[in-house]
Amino acid sequence: MRAAWRRMRAAERIALVMLAMITLVALLAPWLTPYDPFIRVDEPFLPPSWPHPFGLDEIGRDLLSRVILGVRLTWLPGLSIIVISLVIGALVGLVAGAMGGWVDMVLSRLTDLFLVLPSTLIALAVVAALGPGLINTLIAIVIFWWPWYARITRAEIVAQAARPHVEAARLSGVGGVRLLWRYLLPGALPTLLVTATLDVANVVLILSLFSFLGLGLPAPAPELGAMTARTLENLTVQWWLPIMPAAVIFVLCLAANLAGDGLRSAMRGV
Amino acid sequence: MTDPVLSVRGLSVTLHRDGVPNQVLSDVSFDVMPRGITALVGESGSGKSTIGLATQGLLAPDAAPLVTGSIRLAGAEVVGASAADLLHLRQKRVRMVPQDPLSALNPVMRVGRQLREGAGPGQRPEEWLPRVGLPDTARILAAWPHELSGGQRQRVLIAMAMMSGAPLIVADEPTTALDVTVQAQILRLLRQLANDQGTAVLFVTHDLGVASELADRIVVLYGGRIAEHGAATPVLTAPRHPYSRALLAARFDLAAIRTRPLPVTAGDPPGPAALRVGCAFAPRCDWALDLCRAEAPPLAAPDDAGTRVACHRTEEVQSAVASHGPDWPVVPEQTEAALHLTDVSLAFGALQVLRGITLSVRKGESVALVGISGSGKSTILRVVAGLLQPMSGQVTVKGGQPQMVFQDAMSSLTPWLTVGEQLMERLRPLRLPKPEASARAQQALAQVGLPPETARALPRELSGGQAQRVAVARAIVVPPAVLLCDEPISAMDVSLAAQTLNLLGQLRRQLGMAMLFVTHDLAAARIIADRIVVLDRGRIVEDGPSEEVAARPLYGQAREWIAATPQWRMGARP
Numbered sequence: 001m002r003a004a005w006r007r008m009r010a011a012e013r014i015a016l017v018m019l020a021m022i023t024l025v026a027l028l029a030p031w032l033t034p035y036d037p038f039i040r041v042d043e044p045f046l047p048p049s050w051p052h053p054f055g056l057d058e059i060g061r062d063l064l065s066r067v068i069l070g071v072r073l074t075w076l077p078g079l080s081i082i083v084i085s086l087v088i089g090a091l092v093g094l095v096a097g098a099m100g101g102w103v104d105m106v107l108s109r110l111t112d113l114f115l116v117l118p119s120t121l122i123a124l125a126v127v128a129a130l131g132p133g134l135i136n137t138l139i140a141i142v143i144f145w146w147p148w149y150a151r152i153t154r155a156e157i158v159a160q161a162a163r164p165h166v167e168a169a170r171l172s173g174v175g176g177v178r179l180l181w182r183y184l185l186p187g188a189l190p191t192l193l194v195t196a197t198l199d200v201a202n203v204v205l206i207l208s209l210f211s212f213l214g215l216g217l218p219a220p221a222p223e224l225g226a227m228t229a230r231t232l233e234n235l236t237v238q239w240w241l242p243i244m245p246a247a248v249i250f251v252l253c254l255a256a257n258l259a260g261d262g263l264r265s266a267m268r269g270v
Numbered sequence: 271m272t273d274p275v276l277s278v279r280g281l282s283v284t285l286h287r288d289g290v291p292n293q294v295l296s297d298v299s300f301d302v303m304p305r306g307i308t309a310l311v312g313e314s315g316s317g318k319s320t321i322g323l324a325t326q327g328l329l330a331p332d333a334a335p336l337v338t339g340s341i342r343l344a345g346a347e348v349v350g351a352s353a354a355d356l357l358h359l360r361q362k363r364v365r366m367v368p369q370d371p372l373s374a375l376n377p378v379m380r381v382g383r384q385l386r387e388g389a390g391p392g393q394r395p396e397e398w399l400p401r402v403g404l405p406d407t408a409r410i411l412a413a414w415p416h417e418l419s420g421g422q423r424q425r426v427l428i429a430m431a432m433m434s435g436a437p438l439i440v441a442d443e444p445t446t447a448l449d450v451t452v453q454a455q456i457l458r459l460l461r462q463l464a465n466d467q468g469t470a471v472l473f474v475t476h477d478l479g480v481a482s483e484l485a486d487r488i489v490v491l492y493g494g495r496i497a498e499h500g501a502a503t504p505v506l507t508a509p510r511h512p513y514s515r516a517l518l519a520a521r522f523d524l525a526a527i528r529t530r531p532l533p534v535t536a537g538d539p540p541g542p543a544a545l546r547v548g549c550a551f552a553p554r555c556d557w558a559l560d561l562c563r564a565e566a567p568p569l570a571a572p573d574d575a576g577t578r579v580a581c582h583r584t585e586e587v588q589s590a591v592a593s594h595g596p597d598w599p600v601v602p603e604q605t606e607a608a609l610h611l612t613d614v615s616l617a618f619g620a621l622q623v624l625r626g627i628t629l630s631v632r633k634g635e636s637v638a639l640v641g642i643s644g645s646g647k648s649t650i651l652r653v654v655a656g657l658l659q660p661m662s663g664q665v666t667v668k669g670g671q672p673q674m675v676f677q678d679a680m681s682s683l684t685p686w687l688t689v690g691e692q693l694m695e696r697l698r699p700l701r702l703p704k705p706e707a708s709a710r711a712q713q714a715l716a717q718v719g720l721p722p723e724t725a726r727a728l729p730r731e732l733s734g735g736q737a738q739r740v741a742v743a744r745a746i747v748v749p750p751a752v753l754l755c756d757e758p759i760s761a762m763d764v765s766l767a768a769q770t771l772n773l774l775g776q777l778r779r780q781l782g783m784a785m786l787f788v789t790h791d792l793a794a795a796r797i798i799a800d801r802i803v804v805l806d807r808g809r810i811v812e813d814g815p816s817e818e819v820a821a822r823p824l825y826g827q828a829r830e831w832i833a834a835t836p837q838w839r840m841g842a843r844p
Contacts, residue, residue: 006288164682167657171674172696172744186686 012262018255029072033065055240066222074224078203089149097157111147119144156188197260201253274301275470280339307471309485313763317494327356365431367441371423375415382411390435402429421452442474476763493540493550500577520768530597532768604633608784614663625808636785638795641805647788669751677757679738683729690725714747749781796820
């Protein structure tokens with residue numbers, strides 16, 4: 001652990017710490033907001049000031065409180081999408097790569113099928129069919145997100161299986177699930193984790209896009225993408241309305257990207 | 271007296287890894303004269319390659335190198351030179367012949383263009399290729415690097431280095447990636463060109479045999495310091511440093527005594543210099559005194575033969591008589607077969623790899639499979655191990671799953687599992703209670719000469735030699751009836767190779783294992799095996815007692831090897 005930490009550049013360490021802090025903020029959001037994010041506290045459009053560092057929005061709600069809650073509503077779904085896709089993709093890829101033969105054939109073609117579907121269209125169709133809402137948006141995104149991880153996992157597993165240490169394990173009498181779990185999957189994990197952290201930014205952006213299109217959370221919810229999108233027209237007059245949530249998205253994506261690079265350096269030894 | 275081409279004075283280098291400093295060279299001084307070939311000899315980690323790189327100003331910047339002392343290259347100072355000056359130096363004054371000729375050539379540029387790119391004024395590739403033994407000039411010039419053989423590529427690189435007209439060539443293990451036959455030709459070529467062109471060569475190698483064929487001066491390095499430095503003949507015939515003596519003694523060739531273990535120096539190469547007090551070699555040295563452990567010996571003034579030695583006990587070491595251990599115990603010969611292959615054939619697509627192999631190995635017998643790359647020797651092992659299915663023929667193995675020791679021990683260990691976990695994996699089918707299983711693992715570690723703590727280590731914490739021992743321990747923790755060894759010593763330096771041969775020789779006798787040992791080194795085959803089987807293009811072309819096959823091989827290929835295997839050659843050089 002220590003050595004891994006030392007292998008990272010300073011920026012990557014800061015990014016990891018920041019990502020941890022953002023996650024903490026997301027988890028504790030309801031207790032961190034200085035004001036109720038849903039009710040009017042003062043005159044609308046008050047610029048940033050000491051009591052309201054992010055200013056007030058168009059109906060006089062505290063923007064900082066809304067952004068803090070927004071971190072929760074953007075970051076937690078983003079993380080869930082990554083984790084769920086990762087689990088599905090890794091499982092499919094692992095089975096395909098390790099079994100080979102017709103199983104590999106069927107699973108790989110299935111993966112390809114999901115990959116060739118136009119992603120936005122599918123997502124729109126899913127949300128249209130199930131109705132807008134957080135869970136439905138998650139489902140819609142996971143549907144076109146997992147195949148990437150399946151692809152990567154399968155390729156990694158096939159490469160791992162040819163490595164001498166896996167052959168040595170086979171000769172030692174290791175087989176079946178144990179071989180998968182103890183010898184093949186850990187070898188594929190670094191690549192998979194690094195890819196996933198780099199994807200965090202993409203997922204957050206896509207979530208924002210969904211909100212922007214009105215397919216995410218319904219209007220009053222302070223989702224960061226939605227907030228930015230809705231208030232874009234205020235940019236020249238009340239700049240803080242779109243800039244504050246957008247800046248948080250920017251920081252989140254940057255931290256995730258750098259943390260991904262950091263993980264890559266840290267796992268170089270494996 | 272002429273000025274030296276390369277003059278290294280008080281060179282110390284500290285490299286950083288993950289921010290931790292490691293002094294790899296301390297106070298190294300030597301000269302290389304024009305036309306001279308100086309060999310830097312030492313095991314991995316001795317700092318020999320670092321000297322080669324420092325000479326060219328090529329130390330990796332991300333290791334944050336800290337260099338003190340002086341390197342004067344044809345009059346110009348390398349230490350502290352600007353990037354532009356270093357570039358100029360590398361163009362005009364020093365060229366490199368690398369270890370891996372393929373990765374040193376640009377794969378998307380034809381050979382001719384690459385040769386012309388670095389050529390000195392008035393030098394033409396058309397004239398140089400015949401001089402490096404490539405008379406087929408037009409074809410070579412028009413070829414892509416991947417179309418040439420390993421030997422041809424190395425010749426091209428030598429031509430490239432020579433054409434620059436640089437007064438110094440640094441050759442870093444230029445022959446380790448090549449077959450023995452080619453190796454000998456390349457060495458001869460370097461020697462001859464150095465003579466003809468008046469080029470000086472700094473030759474980095476772990477192989478004293480290679481050094482003895484080529485060099486006129488030898489610098490023996492140990493733990494980043496010069497242990498012994500002098501003209502080749504006195505250093506090689508009457509070494510005065512215990513480490514040089516050990517290196518010499520560990521060398522085996524076709525005349526080595528095979529009825530007893532090879533003389534070796536026990537122990538591992540030294541750790542980081544910062545933690546070291548006294549002589550770096552003291553922990554492995556039979557002559558070590560308290561003085562050696564307290565105080566590092568300085569490099570003494572040259573003796574009558576001009577040799578300089580860093581040892582407190584030079585006198586005693588030199589007069590000592592070499593001792594040797596007892597012979598191998600005699601194991602009664604068994605008649606029952608442990609392994610039998612009948613008419614085994616295998617093809618990868620259109621490539622026929624094995625053609626009707628019939629081979630039998632008796633219980634407790636050791637058989638060496640020798641042949642050049644592509645002869646099918648490793649494929650036989652993989653078939654016996656069950657990693658490959660033969661297309662026709664029968665494989666009968668007695669006594670359960672054969673175990674295998676791989677060529678690259680480190681990559682045959684799972685990076686994220688501890689040594690103990692990997693050993694225990696083989697005990698799982700026995701369903702032993704946990705304490706008993708870990709006692710068995712400890713016992714296997716002891717059998718290969720590793721301390722019990724090794725069980726808790728991860729592979730990356732092991733040295734190359736330790737990794738090899740762990741790999742052997744895993745193979746014997748439940749003794750198999752058949753042990754397969756796939757070129758386990760080909761990437762090792764001499765002392766490590768000798769240690770490994772001894773270990774395998776001892777274990778197979780002790781545990782009554784039959785052994786199938788793949789190698790391209792006839793000398794090693796003769797020492798480890800009772801019988802040598804020579805393969806050529808997937809066929810067995812020779813099969814006989816090892817002494818006999820090694821002494822008077824009937825087949826052309828094997829004869830060529832003998833001519834090429836570096837022999838202990840003193841004085842008589844071209």
